[in-house]
Amino acid sequence: MIGRFIVRRxxxxxxxxxxxxxxxFFLIRLLPADPVANLVGLNASEEAYIQAERSLGLDKSxxxxxxxxxxxxxxxxxxxxxxxxxxxxxxxxxxxxxxxLPVTLELVTLSLLLSFLIAIPLGMASATRPGSIADKVALIxxxxxxxxxxxxxxxxxxxxxxxxxxxxxxPMGSIDxxxxxxxxxxxxxxxxxxxxxxxxxxxxxLYHLMLPVLTLVFVISGAITKMVRQNMVRALASDYxxxxxxxxxxxxxxGRYALRAALTPAVTLVGIFYMILxxxxxxxxxxxSLSGIGQYAIRSILTFDYPAIQGVVLVVALLSLFIYLLxxxxxxxxxxxxxx
Amino acid sequence: xxxxxxRxRxRxRxRxQGQDSAPAPRxxxxxxxxxxxxNKFFAFGVFIVALSIFLAAFGAMISPYxxxxxxxxxxxxxxxxxxxxxxxxxxxxxxxxxxxxxxxTDQSGLDVxxxxxxxxxxxxxxALGGALISLFLGTFLGLIAGFYRNWATExxxxxxxxxxxxxxFITAMILVxxxxxxxxxxxxxxxxxxxxxxxxxxxxxxxxxxxRGYVQAAWAVGNSGFKIAIxxxxxxxxxxxxxxxxxxxxxxxxxxxxxxxxGAGVRPPTPExxxxxxxxxxxxxxxxxxxxxxxGLAITVTVFGYAIVGHAIEQKFRET
Numbered sequence: 001m002i003g004r005f006i007v008r009r010x011x012x013x014x015x016x017x018x019x020x021x022x023x024x025f026f027l028i029r030l031l032p033a034d035p036v037a038n039l040v041g042l043n044a045s046e047e048a049y050i051q052a053e054r055s056l057g058l059d060k061s062x063x064x065x066x067x068x069x070x071x072x073x074x075x076x077x078x079x080x081x082x083x084x085x086x087x088x089x090x091x092x093x094x095x096x097x098x099x100x101l102p103v104t105l106e107l108v109t110l111s112l113l114l115s116f117l118i119a120i121p122l123g124m125a126s127a128t129r130p131g132s133i134a135d136k137v138a139l140i141x142x143x144x145x146x147x148x149x150x151x152x153x154x155x156x157x158x159x160x161x162x163x164x165x166x167x168x169x170x171p172m173g174s175i176d177x178x179x180x181x182x183x184x185x186x187x188x189x190x191x192x193x194x195x196x197x198x199x200x201x202x203x204x205x206l207y208h209l210m211l212p213v214l215t216l217v218f219v220i221s222g223a224i225t226k227m228v229r230q231n232m233v234r235a236l237a238s239d240y241x242x243x244x245x246x247x248x249x250x251x252x253x254x255g256r257y258a259l260r261a262a263l264t265p266a267v268t269l270v271g272i273f274y275m276i277l278x279x280x281x282x283x284x285x286x287x288x289s290l291s292g293i294g295q296y297a298i299r300s301i302l303t304f305d306y307p308a309i310q311g312v313v314l315v316v317a318l319l320s321l322f323i324y325l326l327x328x329x330x331x332x333x334x335x336x337x338x339x340x
Numbered sequence: 341x342x343x344x345x346x347r348x349r350x351r352x353r354x355r356x357q358g359q360d361s362a363p364a365p366r367x368x369x370x371x372x373x374x375x376x377x378x379n380k381f382f383a384f385g386v387f388i389v390a391l392s393i394f395l396a397a398f399g400a401m402i403s404p405y406x407x408x409x410x411x412x413x414x415x416x417x418x419x420x421x422x423x424x425x426x427x428x429x430x431x432x433x434x435x436x437x438x439x440x441x442x443x444x445t446d447q448s449g450l451d452v453x454x455x456x457x458x459x460x461x462x463x464x465x466x467a468l469g470g471a472l473i474s475l476f477l478g479t480f481l482g483l484i485a486g487f488y489r490n491w492a493t494e495x496x497x498x499x500x501x502x503x504x505x506x507x508x509f510i511t512a513m514i515l516v517x518x519x520x521x522x523x524x525x526x527x528x529x530x531x532x533x534x535x536x537x538x539x540x541x542x543x544x545x546x547x548x549x550x551x552r553g554y555v556q557a558a559w560a561v562g563n564s565g566f567k568i569a570i571x572x573x574x575x576x577x578x579x580x581x582x583x584x585x586x587x588x589x590x591x592x593x594x595x596x597x598x599x600x601x602x603g604a605g606v607r608p609p610t611p612e613x614x615x616x617x618x619x620x621x622x623x624x625x626x627x628x629x630x631x632x633x634x635x636g637l638a639i640t641v642t643v644f645g646y647a648i649v650g651h652a653i654e655q656k657f658r659e660t
Contacts, residue, residue, distance in 0.1 A: 147587070
């Protein structure tokens with residue numbers, strides 16, 4: 001049953017990805033930007049311009065370019081998995097993204113985990129004790145922190161914790177610049193440093209991630225608290241909680257039951273929060289000079305690096321579709337009533 | 341689409357909650373939220389919204405200094421807040437040669453206060469423009485998609501799905517950078533990334549309304565489909581979109597400023613909050629906090645104001 005559901009979802013996702021690739025391909029070519037002039041400079045001779053245009057493959061027809069992009073003709077493209085070659089660095093886009101993406105995933109995953117650790121107790125307290133201080137905090141927090149300029153909060157935290165208090169590192173990268181980087185196994189610095197037993201690196205990474213994670217947690221945990229609170233209120237009002245209460249269970253046990261019921265439908269929302277954080281990470285990475293996918297996107301877009309732009313959009317879309325699928329499967333596993 | 345889509349779905353859940361709950365907690369919830377969306381708070385939100393629109397229109401005219409011309413004072417810190425009443429008195433009684441730099445000046449000598457109150461011209465025009473266009477476009481397309489169910493509207497929904505798989509910030513950045521960093525392009529880019537949410541919200545509401553008795557009755561009396569859609573279904577399907585609008589305006593302000601923060605938005609030296617934050621960021625770690633703290637505060641307060649108004653609209657319509 002669930003196997004068929006997964007197969008169907010994967011097929012739909014593949015079509016969606018194809019749609020995304022085609023849209024981004026035509027979009028960047030129809031917009032009036034001139035990547036060639038950007039590359040050779042405005043004062044270049046006409047010959048240099050034409051030569052650059054040819055070497056980028058932009059002299060070909062749109063259809064031929066599409067066939068290159070999809071990987072059906074030389075040099076390379078989507079089908080062989082290299083996602084084309086970056087115009088800026090002449091490296092396969094796939095390799096570059098493979099280097100930049102782990103930084104972002106580390107940051108976002110850590111932030112999301114921490115946000116839930118804060119939001120679940122706060123949301124629960126708010127729902128079980130209406131009118132209490134926790135409740136008021138949760139309500140205002142939910143409205144206030146649901147939408148905030150993350151880049152500005154990041155700077156504010158740098159000012160307070162680095163400049164004034166001196167307890168945080170300067171916002172310059174994900175590791176102490178004097179420290180030798182461990183060899184790459186997975187690309188995730190936290191995991192690699194543990195695997196290699198480099199605890200100095202591990203601690204340095206955590207130290208440098210402190211403020212970026214704080215920024216993202218600050219921005220997202222309000223929305224998560226609000227969601228937990230709403231679901232808890234609904235769960236507490238349901239018949240099975242009434243039953244549990246009439247059976248004489250303690251308040252704590254009832255709360256535990258309600259929490260489970262409240263969080264199961266929320267599993268699918270985790271994907272949305274993950275994507276919100278991924279978006280917010282673009283500017284937060286800039287503030288803290290972390291070389292993640294957001295920095296890569298900014299670089300590629302501002303230099304009109306078409307293959308890299310296509311690659312970034314495709315990878316982020318793929319990631320979102322994968323996360324949504326994964327969460328739907330987890331949801332089905334947790335909630336036996338879900339049918340496909 | 342992730343951010344705004346998240347809000348959209350979240351709201352959908354929230355709206356259902358009143359109906360699902362048993363009577364007792366529901367009464368308490370309403371009583372509490374009523375008190376919450378009550379006067380003082382709501383008035384604050386309306387004040388912020390009105391102020392943002394007022395400054396968009398007149399901010400550049402009432403600013404004490406030219407927001408784009410450097411004054412001779414480089415990196416002057418703002419006067420301490422205890423000095424403000426005295427300075428204010430001196431300023432209005434005309435005893436000062438030049439108006440004080442309320443928020444200090446940045447490293448090129450621009451008056452931060454003048455720039456902060458002139459910035460809504462760019463920020464609010466783009467954010468409100470983008471959000472309103474996506475509201476109109478999305479509501480219109482959503483009405484069609486929900487009312488007429490055929491292959492064409494089905495195709496439209498699939499296209500909208502594909503658009504929703506795009507990351508908002510990156511997509512807006514691509515559109516604006518490649519189309520040229522002009523105000524018009526920013527408005528269009530924002531409109532494009534936010535339209536799918538409104539399509540989805542309106543469509544599902546239209547589908548729910550179309551099954552209701554009053555629509556059946558309108559059909560039975562012999563009205564044309566077009567008339568029913570415009571006159572009966574549309575007005576009753578607007579609430580989710582209106583709530584979403586205030587949320588979207590907030591996101592749009594953050595996005596507009598965020599784009600110029602990364603260098604893909606309005607061009608300097610236009611007074612704009614994101615540019616100001618980014619210019620001040622380099623000095624911030626040296627302790628010069630005022631050039632970027634004040635514009636960020638302006639964004640935070642503005643977005644909060646719109647969120648309050650959206651919350652109040654939601655409460656208002658949930659009661660009735």
